[in-house]
Amino acid sequence: MLRVNKLIRLLYFSTAEARLSPAEVDEIVAHAARKNKGLGITGALAYNGRNFCQVLEGDEEKVMALARVIEQDPRHSGFKIIDQKKISSAHFADWSMQRVRDLDFSTVINAMQA
Ligand SMILES: Cc1cc2nc3c(=O)[nH]c(=O)nc-3n(C[C@H](O)[C@H](O)[C@H](O)COP(=O)(O)O)c2cc1C
Numbered sequence: 001m002l003r004v005n006k007l008i009r010l011l012y013f014s015t016a017e018a019r020l021s022p023a024e025v026d027e028i029v030a031h032a033a034r035k036n037k038g039l040g041i042t043g044a045l046a047y048n049g050r051n052f053c054q055v056l057e058g059d060e061e062k063v064m065a066l067a068r069v070i071e072q073d074p075r076h077s078g079f080k081i082i083d084q085k086k087i088s089s090a091h092f093a094d095w096s097m098q099r100v101r102d103l104d105f106s107t108v109i110n111a112m113q114a
Helices: 021-039 060-071 106-111
Strands: 008-017 042-047 050-061 076-086 098-100
Touching: 008 060, 008 106, 021 042, 021 050, 021 060, 021 098, 042 106, 050 060, 050 106, 060 076
Parallel strands: 042 098
Antiparallel strands: 008 050, 008 076, 042 050
């Protein structure tokens, strides 16, 4: 049977574990970029020193499965999905996971309008 993959884009917010160091955030992004590449997932992660804001794009089942894994990660808490929608193409097609460094969450939030 022909299976047509459904692409989705998901946006969530969470609160970083209090003792998380900048080096540990870099490690999260590096590991995410490697693993997402294998899953065909793209997106961006913003961190303002306290909160995370992340967009994940890709096959619906893979994105939802990854979101469930991320939700359980003890390096943050208060995981809350803000928006989730079907898309026809990825906004962050070239980024398996890109850190947004300017403390500006707008890049990921505005991407939900794409
Ligand atoms: C804020 C945050 C964002 C994360 N984003 C991703 C991600 O995009 N992709 C990913 O594979 N893991 C991400 N992780 C890590 C996962 O929670 C989990 O540790 C990782 O996927 C496990 O990888 P493994 O299967 O190689 O052990 C993130 C963790 C945190 C705290």
